Amino acid sequence: MESASSERPAKRVRQACEPCRRKKAKCPGEQPICSLCARLNQTCAYAGEHRRSWANGLPVSAEPVSTPSSSENRISQILEERLGNLENRMGEVLDALGQNTSRREQQATAPPPPPPPPPIVLSNAATSATSNPMTPFPTWEKVLSIAELYLIYCHSQPLPLFHRESFLDSLGARDPEIIYAMLALSIRFSSNDCSDPNGPTVLINSYTEVARSLVMRRVSEGPVELSTLQSLCLLSLVDFANGNTHRSSIHCSLAVNLAQCANLGLESHLAQTPATREERRRCFWSICLLKRLHGVDFDNMDFPDFCFPPFPESPSRPPPTSPLTDAGNEARSVGMQDQGIIAYVIMLSEIFAKAARYVRRHGRPSNVPPWSSQSEYSKILTALMERETQMPYHHRFKPANLSQRTLEDLQTRREYWGPWLLNQFLYHTILCLLNHPLLLSLSLRNFRSTIPEIFLQHTSDLISSHTTWIIHFINYFEERSFVVSDPFLGYSAAVVATIELQLSFTQNAAICEEKRNRFYKCVGFVQTLGQKWPHMARLADRLQRLEDAVSASYELESGAQNQYLLIDLSRFWEILEYSSNSDTDSARRMFGDSLYREAPTLGAEVSQTSPLPEPFRLSQQVTSQSPNSQFNIQTPLATGAQYPLGPMGSPRPDVWNDEFSILAANFFSQAQDFLRTGDPSEGFGNF
Known part of the structure; x- marks a missing residue:
């Protein structure tokens, strides 16, 4: 208290200076100039005394104050109040400029950031983000050119998120988080920005972080708008592409929860433009589609009243x-309502989510x-056939006449061919x-002696036909030089x-060469997509590492001393599970030490699975079947036996779990004629 009182004037201030009086500010009362006026660098004068001006640091005498009349005094008082308010505001500006002088000096060497596009009104967070030298906001012409790339390579490939016809015209009026998220997703297709290998990555990460900060501010402070959910969908795609699968899942789940809370599944009764109403519907179904494509069996029943938008x-x-x-073709579709190709992609994605759940069971046997x-x-197969009966014939493969379509035909109508191809690949x-074959071999181990012959023939024909269809499409893309941009097609090839x-590990040289060529064809296709999508590049690397590991096991397995060699099945699961939450790198980036714990290493656990028997065909002789393909094959394992160490890990004889490892002898002894070669020209399995 003593130190505080010592700083005050010795006597009580009985009169304020004119500037402080006009501003109604508390005047310190120092004379000949108060400290407030000195700080604001303004003239300080007291009524009834000589006014002093301290311009240039020297006192200048002023004229004595005359007593005005009452009317003049009133006018003067009004003017002085207005002038006082102006001086007060200017003082605040000068204070702020004085505080920011050092910051401006530090940034003087950095080039000034380009101004934001005039049509967009950026929030404080967005404005601060654009001032970051690492996140230069491109010119508006550049934004529009990247938005056009979004419509070509990302729209409905896979998410139909925006109203295509009005997207470019409405871009300037959209919230900034949409702009940044769209840039982060689409700039990878810009040839100018991809000339430098590190350039696109830096820009993608910068735009992503700005969009994420804007979205999270919306979520925490409000108001949450439709653009918030649209941005979360785009951010989920970007994070998934960058290998951040956990954060991608969190963004997608957050969009689901916000959509539920906002009743996005219900049609709004408010007066809306057709484009606004259409984007609400597109946002709802894009969230559903995104969740399903990432392997989650998302149930529409989570939304209230079972009412969903068209x-x-x-x-x-x-x-x-x-x-x-x-x-x-139209005659074959008479009486069927055509809901559009995007609708059939959304319908089919529900069945894919069930198939993804089937894969995540890792072939666990059932009663x-x-x-x-x-x-x-x-149940999944029945649902798939039911769905096929609901799609008009003119959306199927044969009426499309792809063999007669040129590259120009495909490129100019990507808004249709994008979802059409996704429908086929799904x-x-x-x-x-x-x-x-691996999943069937694992799931059928409890039914070795009772497998129906017709089931073996059925699965043989299906796997042969539909793998051939995927290879057929990959060859078609290469022949037409068609640029595929939907990463899900890369997963199908994987x-x-x-x-x-x-199936390539066989003594039959012709079959081995054919299967290896098809394997390399798929890997090359995934690698091509990896030039734009980092997670596709990682998927191609996983395929190559899988080939190296399995090939090494095949060479060692022929020796008698290696009859119990193991193949680590986790290498298969990380490929077959499109959205794998077991990605350690993604988890470590997302979670801290207090929360995250790595899963136990189970790669050494042994599978008791024996190979599937081959279906009998007329071209075969029963006597030519190998002993390992008979129905009564026995597992060459006995509980308590000791097994040698293999290159993929040593078995644990006390724990038998079929999800993680399989005996190499069982893996390689699948009868090759169990899967015959299919021909797409036959039209079998044509969707």
Whole structure:
């Protein structure tokens, strides 16, 4: 208290200076100039005394104050109050400028950031982000050019998030988080920004962080708008592409929860423009589609009242290559309501999510055999066939006449061919997953002596046909030089690659060469997508490491001393599970030490699985079947036996778990004629 009182004037201030009086500010009362006026560098004068001006640091005498009349005094008082307010505001500005002088001096060497585009009113957070030298906001012309790339390579590939016709015109009026998230997703397709290998990565990460900060501020402080959910969908795609699968899942789940709380599934009764109403619907179904494509069996019943908005509007079908052929195709679709190609992608994604859940079970055996109508296998297959009956014929493969479509035809109508191709790949991938030889071998180990012959032939035909269809599309893309931008198509090729790799280990040189060529074809396709999508590049690397590991095991397995060699199945699961939450790198980036714990290492656990028997065909002789393909094959393991150490890890004889490792002898002895070669020209399995 003593130190505080010592700083005050010795006597009580009886009169304030004129500037402080006009501003109604507390005047310190020092004379000849008060400290407040000195700090603001303004003239300080007291009524009834000589006014002093301290301009240039020297006192200048002033004229004595005369007593004005009452009317003049009133006018003068009003003017003085207004002038006082102005001086007060200018003082605040000068204070702020004085505090920021050092900051400006530090930033003087950095180039000034380009101003934001005039049509966008940026928030404080966005404005501060654009001032970051690492996040230069491009010119508005550049933003529009990247937005056009978004419509070409990202719209409906896979998410139909925006109203295409009004997207460019409305871009300037959209919230800044949409702009930044769109830039982060689409700039990878800009040839100018991709000339420097490190340039796109820096820009993508910078734009992503700005968009994320804006979105999280919306979520924490409000108000949450439709643009918030749209941005979360884009950020989920970007994070997934960058390998941050956990954060991608969190963004997607947050969008789901916000959509539920906002009743986005219900049609709004407020007066809205057709484009606004359409984008609400697109946002709802994009959230559902994103959740399902990432392998989550998302149930629409989570939304109230079982009322869902109509499906988004779909682009019209491209003109037919032959009017006569199109008339016949339309005749086959009479009586069916065409809901549009995007609607059928959304419908099919629900079945893919169930197939992804089937994969995550890792072939755990059940008391119900897969050929039973009550099995998960049969239920998914039945749902897939039911869905196929609901799609008009003119959206299927044959009426599309792809062989007669040029690159220009495909490129100019990507808004249709993008979702059409996704629909095709979803269909064939579901069937490849359901009939994957590894999953079947694991799930059927409790039914070795009772497997129906017709089931073996059924699965043999399905896996042969639908892997061939994926290879057929990859060859078609190469022939047409068509740029595929949807990363899900790369996942489909990776699934086929794991099948072809398993079937390539045979003594038959012709079959081995054919399967290896198909494997490399799929890996090359995934690598091409990896040039734009980092998670596709990692997927291609995983496929190559899988080939190296399995090939090394195959060379060692022939020796008698290596009859109990193990193959680590975790290498398969990290490929077959499109959205794997077991990604250690992603988890370490997301969680701290107090929360995250690595899963126990289970790669050494042994599978008791024996190879599937081969289906009998007329071209075979029963006597030519190998002993390992008979129905009564026994597992070459005995509890308590000691097994030698293999390159993939040593077995633990006390724990038998089939999800993580499989005996190399069982893995390689799949009869090659169990899977015959299919021909896409036959039209079998044509969706």
